[in-house]
Every structure is written in C-alpha cells, then in structure tokens.
Amino acid sequence: MPRTVWLLVAARAINRLGAFSLPFLTVLISTDFGASTTTAGLLSAAFGIATIPSRLAGGYLAARLGRRRTIVVGLTGCALAQLGIAAAGSLTAVACFAILLGLAFELYEPPSQAIIADTVPPAERVRAYSLLNAALAVGGTGAGLIAAGLGRYDLRWLFVVDALTCLACALALRIALPADHTRPAAADRTPASQHRELGTPARPWRDRALWAMFTSGTAFALISMQIVMALPLTLDRRGHVAADAGLLFTASAVTVVVAQPALRLRRLTTLTAPAALALGYALLAIGLAGYAIAHTLPAFLIATAVWSLGDVIILGRALTVVADLAPPGATDRYLAAYGISWGIATTAAPVTATQILEHTGVTTLWAATATLALALAAAQLLVVRPLINQEPVRSPADAQRTPDRAGRGSASTTGP
Incomplete structure (x- = not known):
C-alpha cells in the first residue's frame, strides 16, 4: 500500500x-x-x-x-x-x-x-x-x-x-x-452533453447504480447501528450482564483484523462485486440469526464472529463500487452521497431497535434483522448487479480510453 x-x-x-x-x-x-x-x-x-x-x-x-x-x-x-x-x-x-x-x-x-x-x-x-x-x-x-x-x-x-x-x-x-492542488472541475461543472456522451450523470443522485448502492447501504448501516443499540439490551434480557456487550464488540474487532489476509484469497478476489456483497450479507444474516437463538455467552461470541466476517467483505467492496461508479472529478461527491446512509441509520436505529425489542422481544428483533440482511444478499444479485454492469454509451475513442461500467465494482478480479 x-x-x-x-x-x-x-x-x-x-x-x-x-x-x-x-x-x-x-x-x-x-x-x-x-x-x-x-x-x-x-x-x-x-x-x-x-x-x-x-x-x-x-x-x-x-x-x-x-x-x-x-x-x-x-x-x-x-x-x-x-x-x-x-x-x-x-x-x-x-x-x-x-x-x-x-x-x-x-x-x-x-x-x-x-x-x-x-x-x-x-x-x-x-x-x-x-x-x-x-x-x-x-x-x-x-x-x-x-x-x-x-x-x-x-x-x-x-x-x-x-x-x-x-x-x-x-x-x-x-x-x-x-x-492540495488545483484539480479538474468537479463533475457538476462538466456540460451535460459530455456526461451523456460518456454515459455518466452530471450529479450523483442522477445515477441509478448509486441509488441502488445507497439504498442497500442505508439498510446495512441500519443493521449495524441496531447491533450497537440492541446487543446490550439483548444480553440483559437473556440473563447476562449488559456490559458483556463490550466483550462481544472486542471479539468483532479482533475478527475484522484477523480476517484481513482472507481478502487476498483467490476464491474471494475472483468474485464480482455483487457476488461478494451477497456473500457478505449472507454471513451477516447467519450471524444475526444466531443472536435470535443464542442464550449462552459462547453462542453469542460465535454469532458475533460470523457477522463480523460479513462486515469484512461488505465494507471494502461497497466503498470500492461507489468509488468506481464515480466519473472523473466526482469521487468526493459520490462517496459523500453514499455515506449519508450512516447519518440516516444513526438517527433511526435507536428508535427501531428499542421499539421492536420492546413490543416483540429478542427473538423477533434478531430474526427480522437477519431477514433484512438476507433480502440484501438477494438484492445484490437481482437489482444491484444489472445496474453496475450496465454499459454506458460512448464514442469509440472514449471506449478505448475509459473502462466501461461492466468492469466497475469487480476491479479486484485479479488474483493476489
């Protein structure tokens, strides 16, 4: 690096x-x-x-x-x-x-x-x-x-x-x-005709592929924030000390660090971005489903390690896809637009987590959250993949200079 x-x-x-x-x-x-x-x-x-x-x-x-x-x-x-x-x-x-x-x-x-x-x-x-x-x-x-x-x-x-x-x-x-150096004008200063020729929108919110990533990213952020908010309450209701959540969050952090070398495994790097994201969301769903049935601290630790593996795959791939979607000069704005998903989740999660837990209980909360993660896994293949693989219309000269969107989000297809 x-x-x-x-x-x-x-x-x-x-x-x-x-x-x-x-x-x-x-x-x-x-x-x-x-x-x-x-x-x-x-x-x-x-x-x-x-x-x-x-x-x-x-x-x-x-x-x-x-x-x-x-x-x-x-x-x-x-x-x-x-x-x-x-x-x-x-x-x-x-x-x-x-x-x-x-x-x-x-x-x-x-x-x-x-x-x-x-x-x-x-x-x-x-x-x-x-x-x-x-x-x-x-x-x-x-x-x-x-x-x-x-x-x-x-x-x-x-x-x-x-x-x-x-x-x-x-x-x-x-x-x-x-x-800081003077850089080319940002994407919104580029004439609209030139953006149409390149097949890229002048502003992030005009990009349907970004909307797909933003929607799934907001759901993922909501899940992540609900884990932070609801896990201590879950442990308390299952007869553990709420402070044991600190142990689980530490286990998650250790898993994220230890799993970094796995990102260079050929079987993982050769996956397209939607397939890798689907795998990450599937692991996330399995881990959260584990919370729904866990009663002992070792069971909570195992579930935490599983969903943390999903986190390792999702976070890096999602940011890479968004960065690759951005036309020249618009990387900052694309990443900024995508990132407000976390602000939405930070505002909503305290309400959704506590209300679902209060009215339906621990098992339903985590089963519903796991179902949402599983739906996100399916959405990567059914909705996100067609959009980020959509080939824009270009002039022949531009097509030779610029990789098409079919290659975006799967830039890591080369081996380690």
Whole structure:
C-alpha cells in the first residue's frame, strides 16, 4: 500500500482510540444537567441528523476547498465542539455544541475515502478500504478501556481527550498529507452533453447504480447501528450482564483484523462485486440469526464472529463500487452521497431497535434483522448487479480510453 494510505489508516486508528465520548453524551446530559431520558435521546438524535449535511458538505468542500484542508477543518471542528461540550454550563449550550459536533463530524470521511480511491490501483481498493475498517476496529478495542478509566472520574474528561486526539490527527495529516492542488472541475461543472456522451450523470443522485448502492447501504448501516443499540439490551434480557456487550464488540474487532489476509484469497478476489456483497450479507444474516437463538455467552461470541466476517467483505467492496461508479472529478461527491446512509441509520436505529425489542422481544428483533440482511444478499444479485454492469454509451475513442461500467465494482478480479 502507498504511504498515504498507511498514513490515513494510522491516523484513523489514533482518532478512533479517542472516539469514546459519543456513547456517553446521553449519560452526560442526564446526569450533569438533570434532563429526562427522552430529552437526552432527542439531543443525541439531533446530533445524528446533523451528520447528514456534514457528509454532503465534506464532499462539496473537498472538491472546492481541497481534500487536505477539508480533513483538517473537520477534525479541528470536532475538537472545538467537544471542548465546548466539556466546558458547557447549561443544557442549551450542550445542545448547541452537540449539533455543531454533528455538522463537523463527517467532513473527514469523503475526502479521506476519495484520497484512497485516487492513490491505489483499482485492484487494490478493496484491501485499502478494508484496512481503514480494520483501523477503526483496532482503535475501538482500546477506546473502551480508556473510557472505562476516565469515566470513573468525570465524563467531561472523555470529551477533552477525544478533542485532543482530533487535534493531534489534524496536525499530523496537515503536515504529512500531500498539499492540495488545483484539480479538474468537479463533475457538476462538466456540460451535460459530455456526461451523456460518456454515459455518466452530471450529479450523483442522477445515477441509478448509486441509488441502488445507497439504498442497500442505508439498510446495512441500519443493521449495524441496531447491533450497537440492541446487543446490550439483548444480553440483559437473556440473563447476562449488559456490559458483556463490550466483550462481544472486542471479539468483532479482533475478527475484522484477523480476517484481513482472507481478502487476498483467490476464491474471494475472483468474485464480482455483487457476488461478494451477497456473500457478505449472507454471513451477516447467519450471524444475526444466531443472536435470535443464542442464550449462552459462547453462542453469542460465535454469532458475533460470523457477522463480523460479513462486515469484512461488505465494507471494502461497497466503498470500492461507489468509488468506481464515480466519473472523473466526482469521487468526493459520490462517496459523500453514499455515506449519508450512516447519518440516516444513526438517527433511526435507536428508535427501531428499542421499539421492536420492546413490543416483540429478542427473538423477533434478531430474526427480522437477519431477514433484512438476507433480502440484501438477494438484492445484490437481482437489482444491484444489472445496474453496475450496465454499459454506458460512448464514442469509440472514449471506449478505448475509459473502462466501461461492466468492469466497475469487480476491479479486484485479479488474483493476489
């Protein structure tokens, strides 16, 4: 992997190591300011809603301001907002800083993902994006331990340390990343006639293939966030300590890291992107179905390892497909558009997970979630594959210069 990729991976791990404050935002609002659980939940939801325009702004600013500048602005904004939360003296101030945190929270993602797409060859994008996911997993294993230590003294210190890691990453990336250069005009400045000639839309939301990826990506993000929200409650209802969820999340992180070499297996690299995504969603469904019938901690651990294997396959492939769908100059915006699926899921999951669990119980919750994952597996083959394999209409000269969409999303078909 190029040095830039390793730099982004290392910075992501360090930043994730400090990203332990958000799960405690609701607790801070309730304990320090005496707010009701409903009020605390609404403020957390407001943060989630604010991440949606943040992701879109990340793609826009990366194209206009430059990728390195956008990354630095995003990380610095997160740091300032978290310092504001730590120093806030009223509920109103906390609410304002929480929303500001959401608005800065996702600026980092589109430019960092676009840098990877432009830095590595198409055949290596799956591994590069999977390394980014592994960095999150590695950082997450240590984040819980730091949170457990600092949280015993004062929850506000969690936000201070998180802010310091953001500032450290901003400084490191400002120094180490290549300087922003004037790049070709973004896709929406290209004449519409030229886009029609190339068979690519002028804006991401005009691309039916991106809509297919966005829809399945939103469902996947909802499943992922429901796991985070509902797993501790599930353990409690099955007679375990809710804190054992930390053990399961650590097991998931270890699985993600250990499974990275499997991405180079020839049987996996020769799969087309829709087939690989279908396999990932099938593994996800099997693991979630395991939660529906699990009663012992070892059974929960096995189910966690299975769905985590699905995660390893899905995350890298999905980002690679989206990056490959983007016409020249529009990578930032395509990745930004796709990424707002996580903002939608972050807002919806607390409601869907708790309501289904409250009204139908543990078994139904996980059986329904597994069914959704299985439906996503089928959708990759029946809906997504025809769209990303659709060959655009081009002039003969363009056809010789530019690979058609039939090759997109299956760039990793070469062996290791």
